[in-house]
Amino acid sequence: MTVRLYLKKSRKKRLEHGHPWVYQSEVEGVEGTLTPGCTVEIVNHQGVFLARGYANPQSQIIARVLTYSPSEAVDENLFFTRIRAAWEYRQQFLQDTGACRAIYGEADFLPGLIVDKYNDILVVQILSYGMEVRKDWILQALKDVLQPRGIYLRNDVPVRRLEGLSLEADVWFGDVPDEVEILENGLRIVVNVREGQKTGYFFDQRDNRAAIAPLMRCGANQQGARVLECFCHTGGFTVHALHYGAAHVTAVDISEPAIDVARRNAALNGFNNVEFVVANAFDYLREAERNGQRYDVVILDPPAFAKSRRALEGAIRGYKEINLRGMKLLRDGGFLVTASCSYHMLPDLFQETLLDAALDAHKILRLVHWSGAGKDHPEIAGVPEGHYLKFAIFQVHSRG
DSSP, X not given: OOOEEEEOTTSOOTGGGTOOEEEGGGEEEEESOOOTTOEEEEEOTTOOEEEEXXXXXXXXXXXXXXXXXXXXXXXXXXXXXXXXXXXXHHHHHOSOOSXXXXXXXXXXXXXXXXXXXXXXXXXXXXOSHHHHTTHHHHHHHHHHHHOOSEEEEEEOOTHHHHTTOOOEEEEEEEOOOXXXXXXXXXXXXXXXXXXSSTTSSOGGGHHHHHHTGGGGEETXXXXXXXXXXXXXXXXXXXXXXHHTTOXXXXXXXXXXXXXXXXXXXXXXXXXXXXXXXXSOHHHHHHHHHHTTOOEEEEEEOOOOSOSSGGGHHHHHHHHHHHHHHHHHTEEEEEEEEEEEOOTTSOHHHHHHHHHHHHHHTTEEEEEEEEEOSOTTSOOOTTOGGGOOOEEEEEEEEEOO
């Protein structure tokens, strides 16, 4: 028997605008028996077909859309077709597909599935019950389309518990080394696929790391810039800064294992004009200000400060603090490179927070560059949750 979700007449037409989630609060009634992961038809209050997907009555997101076509079945062929289409998209829009985000969940019409490609190794996150029960289809399609040497499951993400799923991390297929070496913008990068954050590396900042190139040469003599990077993680921005001509980089992160990898990445590319510091970035910024340090470029790429709406107030304080300190450390006319990957920190709010920081620091900001994630992280119009990354470059001038 077909299971149907009837949506309320009074709901917002989010689904019709392309949003692939249905919340418990939007459901008027259920026809049939809902079980975790089961296929469901989603219809309006009059019974008119809207979409087909999978359900999870244990989650606040009771259903996720896989197709808007009434004639398309949720079967193995659908998964093969979706994964092939996602890969064709990357081949069309990326110059180098050796290492990239190969599948980006909802934006590739595969809600709850993340796949990062590190040459011939795939790292997979399955974040929803509906995807979990279709793992065999996913595995076969990944093998057929991407032909990997190995696949590692990084299902150690706390959000799985909200779906009623356990946490795990293990080899799913083939041979998976602890580390792989990739190329990004011509630079050699070591990635720990088994224990690194998320799936091991943050592909979403690839284009933004390249965007800092013009900042690394200063003045009429084009001398190398003096750079501070806080929250450097495994050194993505640091290595790019050195590659583009920085005279010296100070790279700070609280994680000693991350700093160890960053140090290796710098050496791998032949750079030694860098100092790595294991420290709390907030403390380091305050100490650098007290000591009268000055830099040509300050780079701030922190982890998400607001992982929920409840954490937003504290996140605003955190973003203001680090950016205010960063502005004060810049020589007049220097450049602030700053980012937020907190979805709840909406773009307008992020800009407002930066302006508040500039006001308190007696600075004027001139916007040089504003962007989000790269082309391997596409966004569906009508899905604001996909617009999580904000990245900006400002030239910072003193105000009196």
